[in-house]
Amino acid sequence: MRYIEPHGHMVSRTTDDYQAMVTAGCVAVCEPAFWAGYDRKNKHGFFDYFLQLTEYEPRRANKYLLPHFCWLCINPKESEDTVLADEVISLIPDLLAKPNVLGIGEIGLNKNSRNELLILEKHIQLAADHNQLVLVHTPHLEDKLKGTRLILDALRNHSRITPDRVIIDHVEEHTAPLVLDAGFWAGITLYPESKATPNRAIDMMELYGSERLWLNSACDWGHSDPLAVPKTALEMRRRGYSAAAIDNLLYQNPLRFLSQNPRFKTADSLSP
Numbered sequence: 001m002r003y004i005e006p007h008g009h010m011v012s013r014t015t016d017d018y019q020a021m022v023t024a025g026c027v028a029v030c031e032p033a034f035w036a037g038y039d040r041k042n043k044h045g046f047f048d049y050f051l052q053l054t055e056y057e058p059r060r061a062n063k064y065l066l067p068h069f070c071w072l073c074i075n076p077k078e079s080e081d082t083v084l085a086d087e088v089i090s091l092i093p094d095l096l097a098k099p100n101v102l103g104i105g106e107i108g109l110n111k112n113s114r115n116e117l118l119i120l121e122k123h124i125q126l127a128a129d130h131n132q133l134v135l136v137h138t139p140h141l142e143d144k145l146k147g148t149r150l151i152l153d154a155l156r157n158h159s160r161i162t163p164d165r166v167i168i169d170h171v172e173e174h175t176a177p178l179v180l181d182a183g184f185w186a187g188i189t190l191y192p193e194s195k196a197t198p199n200r201a202i203d204m205m206e207l208y209g210s211e212r213l214w215l216n217s218a219c220d221w222g223h224s225d226p227l228a229v230p231k232t233a234l235e236m237r238r239r240g241y242s243a244a245a246i247d248n249l250l251y252q253n254p255l256r257f258l259s260q261n262p263r264f265k266t267a268d269s270l271s272p
């Protein structure tokens, strides 16, 4: 099989993970900018992280013949400091020229605070000004429904943002219909404990349709599984899905969304 990992925090993963993903059929990996597990002290910490995402990590992935792409932003958790957030956002326009940058993300909300919302709106403006794709993180657990509503309103308030160029990630049963009915793409995250399991993800696909849906592992420094996407393919096979249906969800769908940025390429499209 072949699949795309559209959301993996590879700077936190080992080379064994790269090897396992490629062996399982991964043909491209995309890495949104996010929280490092600790708060960075100043804009220089972010600048170094952005260089890691745009220079070092693609070289590391290339050792496994895996194309690596990234998204840039200051994550919602660190957006509470609006002075720092403004400084970090001002770094981004120059870095959009780096050849593996796909857009602005993962922006969004964490605790749905006023400052987070302010910085979310600035990121949306940045994406509109530079005609960038957008990847959005939605809050956890009890904050998710309210946060998703706030995020959708902020996106809809912007006339130059079209929903087919925005993916709202970490949807669950109670937020997927809101996102899809509004014309946005939806991402389901497969986590060993929270978020969704393979079975819940397939149930959601059966309920809401697979047209604008992608699955990801969001593997990072916490308890997560970089092979969650191909393991879901196994679960789909158990339920009787054809190889074509699996390819459609795990390869064609992310390819269709991500190819809106012409930089995006997969290993199978590059090989002779």
Ligand SMILES: [Zn+2]
Binding pocket: 007, 009, 032, 034, 106, 218
């Ligand atoms: Zn993430």
